[in-house]
Amino acid sequence: MTNGQAFNESQNRVFSMSLIHEELYKGSEAYTLDFSSYLERLAENLLKTYSTSSKNICLKMDLEENTFLDMDTAVPLGIIVNELISNSLKHAFTEKRKGEIQVRFCRNEEEKSDKMHNLIFCLTISDNGKGIPEDLDLENIESLGLQLVSTLVDQLEGEFQLKRDNGTNFKLSFSVKEKENQAYQQPYINSLNIE
Template sequence: MSIALIHEELHEGEGDNELNFSIYLKKLIENLFQTYKIGNAGISLKIDLEENLFFDVDTAVPLGMIVNELVSNSFKHAFPGRDEKGIIQIKLSSEKSVDEQSNKGQLAEKSNVYTLIVSDNGVGIPKNIDFENPDTLGLQLVAILVDQLGGEIKMKRDKGTEFRIKVNVKQT
């Protein structure tokens, strides 16, 4: 679903290699919400996305897959009681521009730092799951994709689960 939506957004973007990631991410999250809504009627969704964030495919695909995996995990594991009320939150924002210098002191390229937060107020990830060396394929995939983006990920287990991912995205 994640990749199919990217193809759809690229097609609507008139063949450009960049897509409006804000619009794409909102569609992806809404599709996930509709998919998991059955049996999870008490779960609500809060989305806070900076508008008009444009990413190329090499950034959009891994970030979309990360969101897909983390939101799916929240639906499947964070709220084990079918009647539980809960909140899943997704936030994406830019923080600052970073100017990278070449070894000759010249401006080599410019990038923006983006923070993606996926959190829920569910039961939290069990203490026996080592996030640094996860046993689950899904968390391994998330770690690999964050690494592929050259980013960093932190997890909190306080009053639910929060994943905070920071990536530098080169400006074109």
């Protein structure tokens, strides 16, 4: 990795956190933010950052609307999203001219809440690129980005799954404490295409 690439990756991590603070100040509550709105802006920034390599990559987003998360959840989740989308943009499509990255953020419909009044959410980031090699052990990987993802999943007390068929599929399940004033509506679909 060149110094320029390392600098860009660090810059993206800082941007993901600063964007959270920007979204917080736009909201009505000081300590929560609309996470789906944040995800859209973060993904758009990443596509711009990697604009040379992402010319023919379509980003599809299926996001739960009006899901407000507090800082303790939003910050690690934002960095996880940053790392996984960045990895797809950098590595998944080196041998393909066109590709698709999908981001899905929703409540787990099978288990809407547990006995402790926690809502269960799933975040899935997948691509139809070349996939992660089978012999790559994620537990012992040297990539700072994936080490960071693993640490943040532990911080969220979440469960992380990786599927390597037809590309790469990362799925994170985690819970957040339900609040009486949170509004949950139907998910919406938004597609971003970079030509």
